[in-house]
Amino acid sequence: MQTKNGVTLLLHGKNDTLIWGMTNAERGRRLVEKLQGNISGSLWINMTFAFDPQWIQHIHDNPGTMVTFDGIPVLAHLDSDEDTQALAALTVPAGMTVMEYHDKPQIHNASLRKLETPFVRELNAETVKDIERQSYFGAYKGVTDILTKYLWPELALVLTRLAARLGMTPNMVTAIGAIGCISATFLFYYGHFWSGMAAGFVFMVLDTVDGKLARCTITSSFWGNIFDHGLDLVHPPFWWVAWAFGLGAVGLALPEDQLRLALIVILGGYVLQRVIEGIFIRAFGQHIHVWRPMDSWFRLITARRNPNMVLLFISLIFGRPDIGLIAVAWWTLISLAVHMVQIMQAWLVKIRGGQIVSWLEQEQG
16 A cells, blocks of 8 residues: 555554544554655554554664564564565564564654653454553653643543544544633633633643544644644633633722733733743753753643643632732742743753753653
């Protein structure tokens, strides 16, 4: 089979077990068509097995390499017709570099900047749920906020499975989430804080689901990423401003000077934090949150949307959404100060001739 990007895909055997709502053959085709870099060669896949998407890129980037599972060929980048003939009989071709899964070979995860051994599993009716779970959590960011990491991963897994079974695209999920996002904005504006929280919660969970659905079903796209990340980037300031105006609707309006100062700090701090993060990536080739363990820990609680929503939720429990907004302003200011210290420390390391290397890479290396 010749794929759209010019790779010859050879599928060995047949497997009727569906994974994320698609056949293993369709999954293999999608994985191959998402390959990055100089696309060439022939890739052979054993349909008996399912594996983490990282393997397909690694094997493609290393011609003459194959992955085995208890000695059985799983995935290979072929050099010759003789290799194809050998693999037809599930025999390891002579001269190939073999990576036996049970020897725990480590490959580089570019997105998380660390070394790890991605999963390889035999795919059947008994293992499919475990495999889906592994691929789902394999698509999770190693460093994220406290709610995304601890509160709703299991709920998002259920919803991701449901969306895949229904044949929904990631953009459909993003669109449904966008309705919740816009609804939350208007509800906050009119002082309906609890209803807004509920709509916001739906959006925040679906904001996880759309990305995981895209990765698990191998359907991510340029415009889908723009839609998803653009919405993520733009909406938080509208929520905080709407919350500020909503305080007047419930008789808890802040004094004008205090309100103005709070919004300047919240909105200005949000923008400046994003700018610092962008500068860090350009200057040091990695996210500010993966440099040191402390940086990763602070990402759990830094003044992004989800930690800020925790502060606002707590303020609602005590019936003081006005204090919640002030708390968000203070936390934004503190988080901005931490970001400024982080980037200054990184520049000092670089000026002194040191290298900025992710602690995740150092830990796994």
